[in-house]
Amino acid sequence: MEKYLKGRMVEAQIRFAKTHDLESLVNLLVLIEPLWAVFTDEFRLLTQWAVLPRYPGLDADNIKAQAAVKTCRRFRRVARLSLGLKP
Numbered sequence: 001m002e003k004y005l006k007g008r009m010v011e012a013q014i015r016f017a018k019t020h021d022l023e024s025l026v027n028l029l030v031l032i033e034p035l036w037a038v039f040t041d042e043f044r045l046l047t048q049w050a051v052l053p054r055y056p057g058l059d060a061d062n063i064k065a066q067a068a069v070k071t072c073r074r075f076r077r078v079a080r081l082s083l084g085l086k087p
Helices: 002-011 024-029 034-054 062-082
Strands: none
Touching: 002 024, 024 034, 024 062, 034 062
């Protein structure tokens, strides 16, 4: 998801900081991709899984992992359509 967000920003010439914060990235894009705003809450939750699980002490349980994969798949379809790519 992060790569789709950043790819769209590069395509639209939108500057962004080096970050893994999906919510802040999608917030930069809502003016040109308003439909992507529906993912804001889910991205806020998923951002914690971008870096923290690399360190001991935080693991996603099966339910959280399945929800994350579902969100990723939904956003992938939306992003690929917006970018003119095959679904």
